[in-house]
Amino acid sequence: MLRVAIPNKGSLAETSAEMLYEAGYSGRRDPRDLHYADDRNGVEFFYLRPRDIATYVGSGALDVGITGRDLLLDSHSEATEIAELSFADSTFRFAGPANTFSDLSQLQGKRVATSYPGLVEKFLASAGVTANLVMLDGAVESAVRLGVADAVADVVSTGSTLRQAGLEIFGPIILQSTAVLISRDPSIDGISTLLRRLQGVLVAKQYVLMDYDVPATLLEAACLVAPGIESPTVSPLHDPEWVAVRVMVPRADRNDVMDKLYDLGARAILVSAIHAARL
Numbered sequence: 038m039l040r041v042a043i044p045n046k047g048s049l050a051e052t053s054a055e056m057l058y059e060a061g062y063s064g065r066r067d068p069r070d071l072h073y074a075d076d077r078n079g080v081e082f083f084y085l086r087p088r089d090i091a092t093y094v095g096s097g098a099l100d101v102g103i104t105g106r107d108l109l110l111d112s113h114s115e116a117t118e119i120a121e122l123s124f125a126d127s128t129f130r131f132a133g134p135a136n137t138f139s140d141l142s143q144l145q146g147k148r149v150a151t152s153y154p155g156l157v158e159k160f161l162a163s164a165g166v167t168a169n170l171v172m173l174d175g176a177v178e179s180a181v182r183l184g185v186a187d188a189v190a191d192v193v194s195t196g197s198t199l200r201q202a203g204l205e206i207f208g209p210i211i212l213q214s215t216a217v218l219i220s221r222d223p224s225i226d227g228i229s230t231l232l233r234r235l236q237g238v239l240v241a242k243q244y245v246l247m248d249y250d251v252p253a254t255l256l257e258a259a260c261l262v263a264p265g266i267e268s269p270t271v272s273p274l275h276d277p278e279w280v281a282v283r284v285m286v287p288r289a290d291r292n293d294v295m296d297k298l299y300d301l302g303a304r305a306i307l308v309s310a311i312h313a314a315r316l
């Protein structure tokens with residue numbers, strides 16, 4: 038059985054479970070269960086704190102896991118990233134009271150609160166800055182107001198937590214993070230199937246199918262607007278002067294592509310969802 042670590046709580050947990058479900062795996066029914074065996078798919082799931090997943094997978098105790106890139110890099114794990122899963126996107130930034138810091142070098146000798154000391158230490162060392170790290174478990178943004186730190190280094194998504202705490206980001210981006218699949222040995226039996234299934238879910242989320250009819254004389258121009266992944270499928274229509282085309286289009290571009298195809302002369306442009314895919 039392939040032994041898979043998945044987040045039991047926090048920002049990564051719900052989407053991880055949803056992606057695995059979409060990929061055809063079954064999972065725990067009780068949110069307090071820490072282990073579930075999906076015998077039909079030959080996979081065992083271990084529900085763990087996201088921060089600990091790099092440790093379990095890096096030690097080889099578990100074969101593969103889902104965690105955040107920031108958590109992986111904060112750990113001293115031997116696991117490496119084998120795929121981006123494109124959710125829980127965030128940036129990791131320094132922030133301080135408004136109009137106080139403008140440059141990283143101003144952190145020299147200052148107290149910086151964070152839950153990611155490994156990540157921050159490495160970044161500051163590479164910039165030649167020595168600061169005193171204050172290790173906190175969470176709600177790091179409150180550390181400045183409460184007087185235990187001069188600045189923070191934390192996960193930023195919308196920025197609203199920082200704003201509410203009266204903080205402003207400064208200095209370079211420490212890291213762009215996203216959910217990732219990690220392993221110490223990607224050649225382990227079963228990982229490639231899991232990866233292909235998860236990639237199928239990503240394709241289904243990120244692409245739509247577009248069908249349209251176009252005069253045969255405009256086919257080449259239409260294929261330039263929407264070239265698809267390999268090449269569009271072209272089928273004859275009863276009217277020999279027209280053809281039907283089917284092509285995959287990035288979901289985010291679908292309206293723009295429909296407008297361009299319509300302006301070009303395509304008609305009956307239809308968009309439908311992809312439920313599963315293997316590319």
Ligand SMILES: Nc1ncnc2c1ncn2[C@@H]1O[C@H](COP(=O)(O)OP(=O)(O)OP(=O)(O)O)[C@@H](O)[C@H]1O
Nearest residue numbers: 047048049087105106107125126127175192194214
């Ligand atoms: N607001 C957010 N938006 C997007 N991603 C986030 C957000 N907060 C945390 N993450 C990401 O989730 C992962 C953190 O896992 P963690 O368990 O700390 O989640 P959490 O949501 O902060 O949970 P907790 O409730 O324990 O604080 C990291 O990869 C981090 O970048």
Ligand SMILES: O=P(O)(O)OC[C@H]1O[C@H](OP(=O)(O)OP(=O)(O)O)[C@H](O)[C@@H]1O
Nearest residue numbers: 175176177192193194195196197198199
């Ligand atoms: O930029 P925003 O959209 O406001 O999101 C960022 C905040 O979300 C996370 O906090 P979480 O809710 O996980 O609490 P925590 O600080 O206790 O981990 C993260 O640690 C930031 O504090």
Ligand SMILES: [Mg+2]
Nearest residue numbers: 047048175176
């Ligand atoms: Mg958190």
